[in-house]
Amino acid sequence: MNLFFEESGDFKVGSVLSQAGEAYQVEMPSGKRTKVKVKDVLVQYDKPAPQELLDAAKAIAADVDFEFLWEVAGQEEFGFAELGAEYFGHPPQPAEAAGLILALHGAPIYFYKKGRGRYKAAPEASLRAAQAGIEKKKQQALIQDAYVEELKANTLPAAMRPMVQQLLFKPDKNTIEYKALDAACNELHTTPQRLMLAAGGMASPRELHMARFLFEHFPRGAGFGAMPVPPTPSGLPLADVAAFSIDDVTTTEIDDAFSVVHLADGSVRVGIHIAAPALGIRPDDAIDKIARSRMSTVYMPGDKITMLPDEVVNAFTLAEGKTCPAVSLYATLDPADWRVKSTVTRAEMVPIKTNLRHNDLDDLVNEETLASGAGDYAHKDEMGLLWRWALHLEAGRMQKREAFGLKPEQNNRVDFNFYVEDDVVSVVRRKRGAPLDKIVAELMIFANSTWGKLMHDSGVPGIYRSQGAGSGAGWAAKMQVRMVTHAAPHQGLGVDQYAWSTSPLRRYTDLVNQWQILACAEHGVTAPLVAPFKPRDATLFSIVSAFDAAYAAYNDHQQNMERYWCLRWLGQENKGQVDAVVLKEEVLRLVDIPLIIRLPGMAPVARGAQVKLDILRWDEVELTVEARLLEVIAEQPAQADAELDFEEEEGAQADSGEAAAQEAVEAEGSVTILDGVPTEAEAAAPEAPRAPD
Numbered sequence: 001m002n003l004f005f006e007e008s009g010d011f012k013v014g015s016v017l018s019q020a021g022e023a024y025q026v027e028m029p030s031g032k033r034t035k036v037k038v039k040d041v042l043v044q045y046d047k048p049a050p051q052e053l054l055d056a057a058k059a060i061a062a063d064v065d066f067e068f069l070w071e072v073a074g075q076e077e078f079g080f081a082e083l084g085a086e087y088f089g090h091p092p093q094p095a096e097a098a099g100l101i102l103a104l105h106g107a108p109i110y111f112y113k114k115g116r117g118r119y120k121a122a123p124e125a126s127l128r129a130a131q132a133g134i135e136k137k138k139q140q141a142l143i144q145d146a147y148v149e150e151l152k153a154n155t156l157p158a159a160m161r162p163m164v165q166q167l168l169f170k171p172d173k174n175t176i177e178y179k180a181l182d183a184a185c186n187e188l189h190t191t192p193q194r195l196m197l198a199a200g201g202m203a204s205p206r207e208l209h210m211a212r213f214l215f216e217h218f219p220r221g222a223g224f225g226a227m228p229v230p231p232t233p234s235g236l237p238l239a240d241v242a243a244f245s246i247d248d249v250t251t252t253e254i255d256d257a258f259s260v261v262h263l264a265d266g267s268v269r270v271g272i273h274i275a276a277p278a279l280g281i282r283p284d285d286a287i288d289k290i291a292r293s294r295m296s297t298v299y300m301p302g303d304k305i306t307m308l309p310d311e312v313v314n315a316f317t318l319a320e321g322k323t324c325p326a327v328s329l330y331a332t333l334d335p336a337d338w339r340v341k342s343t344v345t346r347a348e349m350v351p352i353k354t355n356l357r358h359n360d361l362d363d364l365v366n367e368e369t370l371a372s373g374a375g376d377y378a379h380k381d382e383m384g385l386l387w388r389w390a391l392h393l394e395a396g397r398m399q400k401r402e403a404f405g406l407k408p409e410q411n412n413r414v415d416f417n418f419y420v421e422d423d424v425v426s427v428v429r430r431k432r433g434a435p436l437d438k439i440v441a442e443l444m445i446f447a448n449s450t451w452g453k454l455m456h457d458s459g460v461p462g463i464y465r466s467q468g469a470g471s472g473a474g475w476a477a478k479m480q481v482r483m484v485t486h487a488a489p490h491q492g493l494g495v496d497q498y499a500w501s502t503s504p505l506r507r508y509t510d511l512v513n514q515w516q517i518l519a520c521a522e523h524g525v526t527a528p529l530v531a532p533f534k535p536r537d538a539t540l541f542s543i544v545s546a547f548d549a550a551y552a553a554y555n556d557h558q559q560n561m562e563r564y565w566c567l568r569w570l571g572q573e574n575k576g577q578v579d580a581v582v583l584k585e586e587v588l589r590l591v592d593i594p595l596i597i598r599l600p601g602m603a604p605v606a607r608g609a610q611v612k613l614d615i616l617r618w619d620e621v622e623l624t625v626e627a628r629l630l631e632v633i634a635e636q637p638a639q640a641d642a643e644l645d646f647e648e649e650e651g652a653q654a655d656s657g658e659a660a661a662q663e664a665v666e667a668e669g670s671v672t673i674l675d676g677v678p679t680e681a682e683a684a685a686p687e688a689p690r691a692p693d
Contacts, residue, residue, distance in 0.1 A: 060099025302420025
């Protein structure tokens, strides 16, 4: 006796060797033996042989007319033998019965399985809907195949053009467009990003990197809709000063300016004037909601995405020749020892006489000319005085750093400024700690520290930067920079408190602090009652959290774009061989540009040594670069790169495909430890950011 039976959802045949109770011992055509329960047996027969029956059953199943079979079946539940008698016109032979079972089982849209060997015809509405679905899938498969062929020919199908970014950055993997893109990439052995570049979905790697950032952080676009311009504050007193600012040539959001007035008693009054958008923007108004959603201006070489609309920036920027609303911090100094005799904060209208630019002054203003009084340039006397006070402020901070147990700051690092025009990039080396930078940085640190103390003494919360009060294992954990809502030391900067307050046009934390500072300046002891944010305000905590996340993402994007332009510079300058400096084991930085390269397996070379590299290839999509070591030029660190004695810039996206380059600092005492980009020194003076405005 032979059996046709069901086992684990599959239909099989075999010859009975023996029977024991409710089970058969069966040998299948392959020679394998198995135990089959009686309840699983569908057809028992003598002839033909098992394999012959199975072949015949498959042929019969293939010839079944399912529409006719469905009509014959009716709407009641049935067994396969009953339906077989109706369909074949006679009791089904073993091969016919088995073939019918295979047909019923293989047509789930026509027949629903109700039990072993029993079925029920699908309702007509369900059947027609299922047939329509199958036909739709067939048509979609044809369309998908056509998309694949177009993509393989480096042509982007018209239907895919509106969804390029969705396909690249957040695809719905069930769509035929994604399936076509994936299939084409598999056949061409490439990635979706490269295929989109080849097919014209993305114009360039630069557009690809920008599109990815905007898709994630500016899904509605980086532009601004129609926005009312806040009215110019009225009733403010006019300051009796002639203020000037010091900025990069590309800066449009001019947040800060300075003034110097000699008093009759021999004292000097230095004014630090900060643009005052807080006088026109109120918490929760339309402009505030935009600023809070962005949290900061986004900087990148050759471009930026401002926190505030241009109309608002233009209304409050400290532009030359205008009288602008500002929050002024006046410090009265004794020039004999630069002691601060008193400070006062007030909101007022400040005449801006001059916007000085680095590119005009860098060759004229240096330590030698400031010491000798040589040169002729605008506000020469004022800058000489500010330079001397800045040196005094720096010395005081260094003493405070030492009191915190830290080493003095190092000012021999080199920064790199990027300028992009007509898709051509230039990278300019700039020594950190140059007089113009130091004047701005020290006065901004002074203002941020002084206003932080003002808020603390007034009982008004603010947003502070704190470093050195952390906990955890290791130096890095203890020195991590945190944002808090109460005054706390910033050991890296050497100040007792530090509240970002001097860039309200480009950082939301500074705008928030400016509201709080104005409340302190105008209301004194009653400031806690009228300040927009009260102690332990949940909204203030949420702003800190959101700002941290946004600022980190913006810094990552800035680093990615700087790395992209570094790679473009290699091609633009046709650099086959370049000089580099060893930062640490297997990690190097090029001398001419801030490009970090990792060379796995590189022979040990002294840290700070200068070497020559052969650039093999680079990838502007993946932001990777491959190089090999040619020779060691100098084992001793070059003077220009002496910062390598204490600094480590690591995390480069090298051929290992690691994350984009981030600055970190290895040695004790550096203010940039775990503080991302820009570094803490740059954060103190964002008016001279690492990537210019």
